[in-house]
Amino acid sequence: MPDVAKCDTLAVSDPGGDDTNNPRHYRADNYGFRINVSTTFREYPGDDMNETKQGLAANRTQKSILVIDDEEGMRDLLSHELGLQGYLITTAGDGEKAVEEMRRTKFDLVISDIRMPRRGGLETLAEVKRISPETEVIIMTGYGSIAAAVKAMKDGAYDFIQKPFNIDEMSALVEKALEKSVLRETLSMYEASKAVFSSVHLDQLLPIILRLLRETLRAEDTAVMLADNSGRPEIIASTGLEHEGRKQAHLEAAGKAATAPDIANGNAMVFESGDGSGNNAGAAVICKLEIEPGVTGFISANRAAGAGPFNPADLRGFTILAAQATQALRNARLYHKLEEKVIELETARNELIQSEKMAAVGRLTAGIAHELNNPLTGILGISELLLRDEKIQAGLREDIRDIHMQSRRCQHVIQDLMHFARKTDPIRETLDLRPLLEETLQLFKNDIFRAHITVRKLFPDGIPKVIGNSNQLKQVFVNILLNGIQSMEGKDSPELAVSLYSAKGLVGVKFSNNGGAIEEKDLPHIFEPFFTTRPTGKGMGLGLSVSYGIIKSHGGAIRAENGPGAGCSFTIELPEGTTPHERDLHTDS
């Protein structure tokens, strides 16, 4: 998976743009999600939903209305009349107070006078629309303020009503305005759900969830957390959690929510916001997301001090968002698993094709070698006998010697081929690869010196031993090093890197050089016998095949890759192990 990296923490630029100096952090190590680091979040889907994403609360039983008028009589009248009709009424005597209320609570409707001291109706309207764009505003005007009313309509007021008005007229208008606001909320819920389900990639999904949390709940800091079977939650994405105290408050809330029985059914739980003031009670909420057995998620949101507690509508919106986030995270996980499976299958298929091919070539090679060994036995044997015969004259003897020498060459080719085709090898010992590599590099001392090759060795301590045949493995190292050194001929600042590593019961050796990449079309063939990219006469193309055969017979794997940079690398992996004999020696001591 070359373009995918698992990472612990990932700072991401804020696509919303309103708090760019407020980095968000994402963590998703052990939860089976995929983070695609190469993606930037500037254009994630759902970014175009603009103003309609607030207020996920619909169908709530009691609508809240803010009445703003400097005349106490008018406030009382509307309070009383609309209160009778089941609305929840809050009143404010001027624009300043109204804005304070707005910041604290979310209203479905604002009814505002246009002429007021301190902050006029038009100014108040602008502020209301800024704080809560989807809240409808009805403007009340007196005689002579029609022009202002028209301006208010242009500025986003729902309608205006002239004083004095009939209370029935007002009721009808309120009802109509609220209907529109319900529609609007349904739409915003639809938009939010569209946004949440727009991506199956966690790295895109998390910013969307965070943003919806922030905007729906007018929260200052938000978090998405995950907990595995151990039950300890971790923050995988957050905004505004730079203070350790806040962070701890979210984590503690998740810890409590994990076991609280009453939030199991998607209910929200209110928690202490952790700002230490204690005067912000009810302004932090958390919801548990049952993603799948063994993986629990949490979303939490906390309002700024003084912004007021969450009302039932907020909580309702929050739980709806929680349900959607749960499903979206499930999808992300499933998608990630599916993706992994596909990659796994593809790799397995390629390996199967490759090993089938090599096995076929191996059988062919073994067959040819076997067939050639018989005639060769005759030629070599008879020529050897003839060379022993002292009666044979000098000229003829020379010819026979030539026949013998050329046959020996054939024998060596066949022996190499048999190495490639060999199944098992009897001579095995416990080996430390490091001295073996040092020894092999020593063989190339002169070549390395002459070609000014920089050699980088990375041989960490504590690499386990392997079981193998030191001569054969040395032969493999020689073949690979020879290949690398030849490929760097005439290149500027040639560099050779040899590193040892161990992982998952395997010991690996990686040889990299900057002698140019192997052509992609050649990569699948380079271990085939007689495959060579060099001009005829410069190597037979058996070195890598022999290496392949040797590594296979050691129960290991060998592969070639291009990059990074202008080069290629060969990696050999052998199962770590100690021969039974060696083990006995160690247990004795």
Next chain:
Amino acid sequence: MNGISILIVEDEEIIRSLYKRILTPMGHTPVFAATLREGRQKLLEAAALDLLISDICLPDGQGTDMITLARKKFPAVKVLVITGLPPGELDDRTIKDLGLEESDMIFKPVKVDVFEAEVRKRLAGTGRKE
């Protein structure tokens, strides 16, 4: 006849002739068989057998069967396997079951002096004169 009895089972004519050219100067008169069937026949006729030299891949079967049969009739028989198969083709288990050592297997093409040495080594303990 020097009393040493050698049976060689090898399907390649040129190789049989090579073995003969090596063994004759050493004073031996080996009996040859080109197939497993022929080898069995020769084994049946033999009154004694000191050394069996056998290939593994035979046109009508495996040289391993030849070894088993020879051991049955002549438990003390020495065996030398000369095969064109790559080393490792016969697994350790089979070799052990045949009562053979790694060193009882040599691989083609075999050098003349190696062949001579291996034969000599195996006949050294037969108690008969060469």
